[in-house]
Amino acid sequence: MKKTAIILGLSALVASCNQSNKQQESTQQATETIVELNDVKTEKTKASTDFNIEDIPFSTADIGSFPFFTLPKGLKSMNKPFERKFDVCFFPINGVMTPFEGKLYKIFVTNEKGEEYSQRYFEKSMEDYLTSVGAVKVFEGEITKEEYDRYHKQDPNKGGEGDIGYWDQNMKFWVLRTKDNGTVFIQYTSDNASGRLNILQQAAFKQTITKVTADDIAKDLSKKGKSILYINFDLDKSDLTAQGKEVVTQISKALQKDKSLQIAIEGHTDNSGDVARNKKLSNDRANSVMNNLIANGIDKSRLTAKGFGSEKPLVANDSEDNKAKNRRVELIKVK
Structure with a gap:
């Protein structure tokens, strides 16, 4: 009888220790998870500030006049291009949609009559040409739904012609630095039916309002x-x-x-x-x-x-x- 009581007591003690150990492990795992999430958050914040335009070398290529290049043969703008002498466009710097201002050009891309649209043809044409003139790809991928929710109401042209910057789009973003034409931002996205293209020639705002005299x-x-x-x-x-x-x-x-x-x-x-x-x-x-x-x-x-x-x-x-x-x-x- 005493032996049975001793065995039951030891069992209870072992169970208590196991439960205590599990609670400690759970607490430790939770703490590690919080630390890990904080590290991810810190890394994301750091990543958004890593981009430095000065790290991109100047191109010596003759890139012509704005918007600087044509579409590949067999492709055309679906509608009238969206063109502004001065406007804002958002580009994915390390996945964070960041506004830049200047001369803006935005279009939907489709095929000419009698031609077929190919995602690979459009993207390969863009990549080869941009590389040839000294542009540098600084982002390729999608933004998160949270990032879209954060920024999209800040974009006055959201939902308009050639708009890019949705969480389910695979975006390719390039930067071209020139001494004659300043910095040019190019981003595009495509599926196998059509594409979208944005080109912005960065420029500082110039105040033109004057007092009527x-x-x-x-x-x-x-x-x-x-x-x-x-x-x-x-x-x-x-x-x-x-x-x-x-x-x-x-x-x-x-x-x-x-x-x-x-x-x-x-x-x-x-x-x-x-x-x-x-x-x-x-x-x-x-x-x-x-x-x-x-x-x-x-x-x-x-x-x-x-x-x-x-x-x-x-x-x-x-x-x-x-x-x-x-x-x-x-x-x-x-x-």
Whole structure:
């Protein structure tokens, strides 16, 4: 009986020790896992900062003019290329989508009529040509779903023509450094039905906004007979903003310099929304400018105001940029 009790006691002690050892092993494994994950996270962060453009040698090849090369024979752009003099494009630096700015070209690639599209043909053509002109491949692979979720809302052209940068795309990213054309970024992706190509010639942003002055307005009225102005109003209202009032002040100064000058103030909108409402809004804004000029001491007999809504567009209302150009105030020289 005593022997049995001793055996049971020893069994319980061994079981307790085993359980304790298992808990220690589990804790140790969990600790090692955390350390390992932290190491991966640290390595990923380090990798995203490893890229150094200065490590890529300059190419001495003559690469021609932007976008610098044609598509392989038998292939063409599926639609009208997306081209911008200045924009942003994201490229995978060590799997981290990183923005670069400059002159941008993006297309979908497809086959010419009577030809067949081949993924291997497109990719092999690209790789051989880029290598021949001294470009360096700095990334090939996919980004993670987490990386896509992190960056995609920052890209103003996401989902547009030739867009690249989804988590299920195998992307190839090359950098070409030149002394004459600066740094050129090229990325492409393909399946066996079509491809996508992005080319960006890196360039610094140049500010082109300048203050509208009385001299500018007077010069336009004298030489062209009209001055086109983009005057800021409160959203969907005819109330001038502080910046809008500053422009009206400059109009006043131009009229005060030439006492004989008479002008017609025309309000214009794009074609968005209701036609009748746009015409009323443009008329109210033209009258708002006139009333502010009168308040600045300009005789009412020298002024007329009328709104035309979207009846007289400067350019076709086929893009947001063009619509912005059509939302304007014109000063027309009457006398």
